[in-house]
Amino acid sequence: MNGKAIGIKDIARLAGVSTATVSRTLSQPGMVSTSTRDAVMQAVRATGYRVNHTARNLRRQRTGSIVALVPRLANPFFSQILSGMAGVFSAAGYGLLVADTEVAPDPARQLSHYIHSGIADGLVLLDARLPRGDLCNRVAGPPVVLACEWMDDDLPSITVDNVEGAAVAVRHFWQTGHRRIGHITGPAGNVLTESRLHGVRATLATLGSALRDDWTFPGDFGLESGARAAAEWLALKDRPTAVFCSSDEMACGFIGAVQRAGLRVPDAVSVIGFDDIEVSAHLTPGLTSVRQPRTRIGREAGEVMLSMIAAQSLTAPSRRIPLELIRRASVAPPP
Amino acid sequence: MNGKAIGIKDIARLAGVSTATVSRTLSQPGMVSTSTRDAVMQAVRATGYRVNHTARNLRRQRTGSIVALVPRLANPFFSQILSGMAGVFSAAGYGLLVADTEVAPDPARQLSHYIHSGIADGLVLLDARLPRGDLCNRVAGPPVVLACEWMDDDLPSITVDNVEGAAVAVRHFWQTGHRRIGHITGPAGNVLTESRLHGVRATLATLGSALRDDWTFPGDFGLESGARAAAEWLALKDRPTAVFCSSDEMACGFIGAVQRAGLRVPDAVSVIGFDDIEVSAHLTPGLTSVRQPRTRIGREAGEVMLSMIAAQSLTAPSRRIPLELIRRASVAPPP
């Protein structure tokens, strides 16, 4: 590192071999004889040589990194998924590039950009709202994997059974005695929103009930929207006694606003969230929630991605990760 | 994208110019005449050509990405800083690589690896606990910037005045009437822990008081450690009436555990946190907290990094970001 960066040539000269041999020693050690290998490794250690990844990647026609497109990096829900992926990728020699689709100047073009720019060897989408135009029926370009969300196309995805998650929540309310059940949805058009909403409706139907429109509050997965839903709920003459929230953040915002209005959870209203983010266990009351194993989702998404890259395939089987209802104190029998 | 990737050569042939001219048209448009520029751009549009970043980076002797080393990616505190940085970087044509120092197999070697491997053009550390051996007195390698934390060395850092932050919290307690003030610390050895602890001690001293040892609870910035501190607090015969927590997560864990034990905040104990993470406003009660502007910290860290890269310098002036006390309902006069 003193004057000039040392390269494979310097090692070759030092070890008295050709650059080809040095390269082989480094990438396919089995191909060179023990003696030369030792000589090369000796020279490598002596000089502190490091391969130039850019050059290697250029020659190998790859980039060495995988990009994750996250709807909102600031959302704690995603960071743990990223964490799981980062571990898998770095072990395989790939770096994880993150990009926030929310802060991007032109989100609509962002996906297309990453697909075509050749900046990454793979693309993990945590946001299915992106325009899918470029994704269907591709024959070239980097593989794409979806985590949590999914698209109608045949893109591989790592998801939980969101319909079942909603069903579990609703049944838990029902078994606890609730018959008046409301729902705070995610953003309109989102697949998670739709399937959870559908889960609620279908489950209530099996139970001989139905989801009332005035008990369906629109949200966007964020804290504030939960608080807004609480305002709506408070304004109702005829309130549901239980509210299933499509995200823990919204549940948190909902509970906070309800309690700030002087009512208690679960006395006045029972609440179930979705995700089981870390803070949920520490809220007052502790939040009952449908847990998504986030680290695992990230890890499996990473694995699927690596397998696709290895197989040079644009498709792979999707995976479904099991859910679990975590019971805490935010659910109690209705008054 | 059909048969073979198109390169600068194809554009050159199509536009009837040399590859040099194509390259110049793309990177220094002012250098070529309007007519040839048009011809080249025409060919570019016609073919859908995209530059190969790997090749460009190789030639330009850079990597095009900057890595952020995060102590715990899953911590919501960091994700917003990353978000701020990612914005600045992507605007400047750099990608943000993230690495979790907690899940890494050998965190001690990780920093050294990123410094020497030449994988990134710059390094942002959100974790000053890393071994600093390689960082001092360097004459080569990528620039390093610290965000939030800092080291004794002359590395540039973007920080808040943690001593003052603690002072503000303590004075707020004092003005509200509290004379019995406790503190939950961060992990031992951490610079934030130390300076906030020092801020508490120094401020109490100016007020003619002192921080009692049995009112100083060890934490690690995490939720669970706040809950553990609450257990200690509950077990005390002689309790402080106010507790300043070195992170919002700990405050959240503390409040949750206290309330789960049947006591109310702020009736039984007033609490102030540090960071003002998003959820703090929605807790019951709303958490009074010393706000760190996280997006701004990330943004400024990014700017400093870019300026160092541009100037090819390993040093830059540090920056200090102002704090703000956000008053909510977790502080009330003592019983």
Next chain:
DNA sequence: CCGCATGATGTAATCGTTTGCAAACCTACC
């Protein structure tokens, strides 16, 4: 002792750009 398979190494082309240098061109002024 010859021929051939096997294994280890070297030579040189290649990956797709950028850029120093020199040539070509143009303008304008004497």
Next chain:
DNA sequence: GGTAGGTTTGCAAACGATTACATCATGCGG
């Protein structure tokens, strides 16, 4: 018309690795 000065352009050499192909021993069966 010649020349100086300024733009535009092209040629070809990097950048630092990988790898197809050629080469050269070596060993072994016949």
